[in-house]
Amino acid sequence: MRVLVLFMCLSAGCLALRPHPCRAPPLLTGGLSVSTQSGNLTVFGKYVYDALGKRIRLREFVHHNNKTFHLDVLLLYRERVLYKINYRNHTCTKKPLKADFHPLAIPKTASLLGQVVLGSSSGPGEGLLVNTWAGEVHTKNSSAKYISTVTEFGCIPVSTLFHTKRGWWVTSFFNNVIGITDPNQLNPPCFCKDAQLEEDDGEDPETFFSLFENPEPDSEM
Numbered sequence: 221m222r223v224l225v226l227f228m229c230l231s232a233g234c235l236a237l238r239p240h241p242c243r244a245p246p247l248l249t250g251g252l253s254v255s256t257q258s259g260n261l262t263v264f265g266k267y268v269y270d271a272l273g274k275r276i277r278l279r280e281f282v283h284h285n286n287k288t289f290h291l292d293v294l295l296l297y298r299e300r301v302l303y304k305i306n307y308r309n310h311t312c313t314k315k316p317l318k319a320d321f322h323p324l325a326i327p328k329t330a331s332l333l334g335q336v337v338l339g340s341s342s343g344p345g346e347g348l349l350v351n352t353w354a355g356e357v358h359t360k361n362s363s364a365k366y367i368s369t370v371t372e373f374g375c376i377p378v379s380t381l382f383h384t385k386r387g388w389w390v391t392s393f394f395n396n397v398i399g400i401t402d403p404n405q406l407n408p409p410c411f412c413k414d415a416q417l418e419e420d421d422g423e424d425p426e427t428f429f430s431l432f433e434n435p436e437p438d439s440e441m
């Protein structure tokens with residue numbers, strides 16, 4: 221009887237340790253890099269993420285088709301507005317934002333590929349325990365496959381491999397910090413208050429990926 225109870229406890233413990241789909245903290249800041257399968261696009265910069273208010277700020281250097289730009293974008297999903305900000309000229313472009321907000325999370329439909337240690341497991345502090353998941357996301361007009369890696373503790377994003385109609389995109393996250401030290405970064409600058417919302421031209425809605433595919437830089441390097 222004792223053996224049976226011990227076996228049941230061990231089984232429950234193993235089940236409890238199995239990774240489960242998770243959601244990243246609602247407020248995050250950090251750095252990210254983006255690269256594409258074709259090799260004609262590389263992005264390196266900083267992000268501010270607010271899942272509570274559905275807001276994202278991106279400040280990045282973009283190398284696209286042999287040109288390097290600085291891109292500063294504020295996405296306000298609740299207001300359905302996107303600002304492309306030029307601090308050098310104190311000007312803003314205000315566009316409709318039709319894309320839906322997708323939180324940094326592992327969906328419940330994702331499949332666990334495995335749990336590994338990044339770095340070394342030889343000693344304390346030498347490695348990072350992460351979980352890698354795979355799945356497919358569906359939108360109104362299409363679907364896309366993804367592979368995402370997050371930390372076991374905290375569900376902090378590490379990397380995402382995402383397939384679009386233009387091939388694979390790799391996004392890596394680093395220097396992540398829970399919380400937002402300067403909430404004003406998620407508000408339009410004062411010189412944007414007079415920006416007029418551009419009319420819908422019927423083109424595909426702006427998404428995270430289209431920002432880099434068709435950049436409107438605030439300065440060229």
